[in-house]
Amino acid sequence: MRPTFLAVLFAAAAGGYPNGSRVPNGNAGEPGTGVPCSSCHNVTLNPAGGRVTLSVAADATFMPGAMQRWTVSITDPNSSFRRGFQLTATAGAFAATAGTVVTGAAGSKQYVNHTASSSSYAVDWIAPTDAGTVTVYVAAAAAGGTRQTNVYTASVTLTRASARPVIRPSGVIHAAHFRPEISPGAWVTVFGSGFAPAGTSRTWSAADVADGKLPVALDGTKVRINGRPAAIAYMSETQLNVQAPDDDSLGVVAVEVETPAGVSDPAYVELRKAAPGFFRYSPENHRYVAAVHADGTLAGPAGLFGGEAVLRPAQPGETLLLFGTGFGPTQPAVAAGTSFSGAMPLAAGHGLSIRIGGVPADVPFAGLAGPGLYQFNLVVPDLPDGEHSVEAEVFGASVPSTQFLSVKR
Structure with missing residues (x-):
């Protein structure tokens, strides 16, 4: 008989934790795989006093191609029991974080497993670009070195966020005097929706600046003014702060926002030599x-x-x-x-x-x-x-x- 999830997950008391890459796939509680570990262990499934929870985006949505960080939390009434987990999703890809390992080739079904006992793990997931919904399955186990084991399961379904970003009417303005006129190098504010996943925001960081060049994309969001990329300093679901690119053109120009979900319809603003x-x-x-x-x-x-x-x-x-x-x-x-x-x-x-x-x-x-x-x-x-x-x-x-x-x- 091949080693089961728990046989690998929880080594004997004299041993330690093996590398998580040895945990057999198919033990995350997904449909068609049965109760995790039940073939070789005395499993108590979802007993009172314990649970596994998977914290994902607040609105349970995803932006195609964007990365999300999830948290797996394991609770068991036996504080001395070792804990671990396995997780999979119906689409997307995973990136290893501290205390985890990813198995399965890119482009195929992947699993995330623990590499050491903990009550909390971070999981990085890269959303697919061609799926409308994604279901995530997770199974956690708590054991004290015997065949008697508590197993907890949970699942979460994520839905694709709204389609293309939208710039609201008169939504491109000068960042200082708030009028619809800008100039090369000036800071510009863009208002609308769908610029970033709901409830998220961030500014650029030192890591985003490369060779003295400011970032023209943050987490897959980009802005073009008159077809030229603009540096992005701040992004949220409804607002972007960008620096207008150099441009010798004058007059009305188009502004577009691009995210992994698509490109907005253009909005228009007056481009001047100076717009103080x-x-x-x-x-x-x-x-x-x-x-x-x-x-x-x-x-x-x-x-x-x-x-x-x-x-x-x-x-x-x-x-x-x-x-x-x-x-x-x-x-x-x-x-x-x-x-x-x-x-x-x-x-x-x-x-x-x-x-x-x-x-x-x-x-x-x-x-x-x-x-x-x-x-x-x-x-x-x-x-x-x-x-x-x-x-x-x-x-x-x-x-x-x-x-x-x-x-x-």
Whole structure:
């Protein structure tokens, strides 16, 4: 008789755990295989006080081609019993994680087995691209070195997430002033649905940056502006933050979102040489420009964020840091979608003018401080107490005068 699942899974007390690759396949509790281990063991199936659970995506859906991390948790009333599991799915592929091994060739049915006793295991699964539903079967066993064994089974059915991503009407906007106009290198926000699995979000990480190039795909999600790939900094089910690629074109251009489920219908936005905008605080409908004092304290009305952050108004004569995007080329030039070090001043002929309360401000430095992020070292003019509009022009383009700076002597 060939070794059964438990015979391999739980070695005799004098032995240890064998490599999980030796666990016979077909013992995950899937249909047609019978009760796991019952041919050679005294199995108590799903006894009270114990269970195996499989935690998958919150809405039990999958994006075709995307990876999911599941958790297998095993509970048994006998704390001294060794534990292990076997898991399979009707479609997709697995990748080994710590404490597990995958058996079965890619493209055929695969199994995941334990390699050491634990009450919790992580399982990485790569969703198929051609299935509408996938059922996952898992069997766990707890034993103390005898033939008497507790076996627990469970199954979960996953369904394919909604088909293609959708960009909502007027869903492509400038990330700072929220109007439907962008420029090369500017940060852009895309709103819609189906951009990522429900309940998930993430930003790029250092691991996503290769040879100084920012990622143009996160977990299979991509954005194209006028047919060119855009770097992606943030993704969620309903929002993407991307950097517009370099492009000499001007006028209305198409924006598309691609995921493993398909490509969205195009949305359209105005592409300009420069589309400047200052970043703003969120409270009070983005009324106040985001600014920082020389000591790192945020500049703005006290209490704007309640007790979450300390702010104080600007003072005439002090130097503030303002931030924006879409202010045009620099010298030396920095290609969109690349990382760099140092500060890159605006290119000659920029014609930058910033006014606070209608009064021109001295700007000792204006240029890129990070990918698509412009910094302005600005001396606050001699102004009375109150809220003053912040306006700017650069390369012939204007910043909408819809943000304010709080000043107090």
